[in-house]
Amino acid sequence: MAGMTSAAPGRHYLDVWGVAKSFRGTRVMSGMNFRMDRGELVSLLGPSGCGKTTLLRIIAGLMEADEGDVVLGGRNITRLPAHRRNISVVFQNYALFPHLTVAENVAFGLRARGTAKSACAGPVEEALRLVRMDAFATRPVSALSGGQQQRVAVARALVVQPDLLLLDEPFSALDRKLRETMQVELKALLRDRGITAIFVTHDQEEAMGVSDRIAVMNAGRIEQFADPSTLYARPATPFVMDFVGLSMRLGGRVVESGGQTCIVETAHGRISAPGGFAPGTAVQVGVRPELVAPGTGENTIRVELADAMVLGSKTVLHGAAQEGDRLICEMPGIRTGLARGDAVDLGWSVADTLIHEAAA
Ligand SMILES: Nc1ncnc2c1ncn2[C@@H]1O[C@H](COP(=O)(O)OP(=O)(O)OP(=O)(O)O)[C@@H](O)[C@H]1O
Ligand SMILES: [Mg+2]
The missing domain is CATH 3.40.50.300 (P-loop containing nucleotide triphosphate hydrolases)
Structure with missing residues (x-):
């Protein structure tokens, strides 16, 4: 009481x-x-x-x-x-x-x-x-x-x-x-x-x-x-990753684990992430959009652009994603020359990769 x-x-x-x-x-x-x-x-x-x-x-x-x-x-x-x-x-x-x-x-x-x-x-x-x-x-x-x-x-x-x-x-x-x-x-x-x-x-x-x-x-x-x-x-x-700020988000499953990093199989290929999740674990990997850049990186995925939004202070690329995933990249300033339907590589570092066990 x-x-x-x-x-x-x-x-x-x-x-x-x-x-x-x-x-x-x-x-x-x-x-x-x-x-x-x-x-x-x-x-x-x-x-x-x-x-x-x-x-x-x-x-x-x-x-x-x-x-x-x-x-x-x-x-x-x-x-x-x-x-x-x-x-x-x-x-x-x-x-x-x-x-x-x-x-x-x-x-x-x-x-x-x-x-x-x-x-x-x-x-x-x-x-x-x-x-x-x-x-x-x-x-x-x-x-x-x-x-x-x-x-x-x-x-x-x-x-x-x-x-x-x-x-x-x-x-x-x-x-x-x-x-x-x-x-x-x-x-x-x-x-x-x-x-x-x-x-x-x-x-x-x-x-x-x-x-x-x-x-x-x-x-x-x-x-x-x-x-x-x-x-x-x-x-x-x-939940916090999604509620506080935007992020790129991909569901997947751990296929290899080497102690400090693990490899996750996603709908857009394999992604390396920090952390020692056991193989077979269902996870969600993410990365903040301003840490993603067009081109290859330690992690790279190929996406088809659903939209390229020029917002003035930044340009935001949205990739076509399957249900539950979100593919997004933010670049400072005005970037032109990219349009819906283009295939682009998006890259980011392993250290910037966020990984959580998927909600049950
Ligand atoms: N007087 C009440 N009688 C019955 N249920 C209530 C009462 N007050 C709150 N609840 C329920 O308790 C839960 C929490 O409500 P609360 O008002 O604390 O939410 P909140 O986070 O302030 O939401 P919001 O952002 O909409 O103001 C809700 O499910 C709400 O329906
Ligand atoms: Mg309230």
Whole structure:
């Protein structure tokens, strides 16, 4: 039962462990462990329905876990109600009060915690200055753009000086350009103030751009928890390889193994990969598209082009692939002279080859 076990004094600032949750008899999360340090900015990244919001709500105390504990700053808060946790949440839809002004919205959290009205003005003004909305203090929230409302929601979360800030897809309603601006601003703001935050997103670029570390979630589990470059360069599972960035991907079977490398038979011929998988093992080999180049390499496959897309900053070649495989090569800048139907060799190094046992 939640809170029955007392947590060992953790070395981590936030320590979530053994969390399980079911909805009407259906398990959506079990044995969830999640730890982070003070001042870290961590993203929860995963497809719709994988349990990101559920985990966030359990940490915030907005939902009770069936099992497990939440320890924050060395204190077991599993049984504390949300309003006594000093954790702020920015929701996907901002959840602002449209009939109140910007300043009243920001003051709301302080008032709810018993701060006298007269004592709110200073902190509210400071929070609004932080998000560059101080000039809008007396405007009704309904007269703001999406990006401005998003800033007010962040100010409202920060004004109470939370021990932990949780953001659930805070930018999902914004267009791409504004999202990118907000990502840069929010990251700088949290860094400058040393705020510990968890940021939920299902956009892998957003996660890579804003976080110190990313927990990649799938079906109620964390598949890998690492910094962005490790996730990209050394994905631990086929799911992470596919979810974080694009990759060339080929299914196959190990036919030879020599300790340090093995040889995989694929629909496009034999590929050498690092690792000692036993002969007969069904595997998936991959390589990031920018590490593939036209021409021969240590590994070479011949493909028929399905498309050559000139995107400006890069040119992307797509090869005709059988179901489940993906053949892709990215080159910087504009490359012309290649067209659908051309046969080309694509090459890459053994060291850049990723290999995982195929999902059962
Ligand atoms: N109140 C609820 N009642 C029943 N099932 C729920 C409830 N809340 C969540 N679920 C289920 O739990 C699972 C995890 O949901 P959750 O909202 O945590 O996903 P998510 O990762 O936040 O997804 P999204 O990216 O779509 O927001 C889903 O299968 C969802 O249908
Ligand atoms: Mg969600």
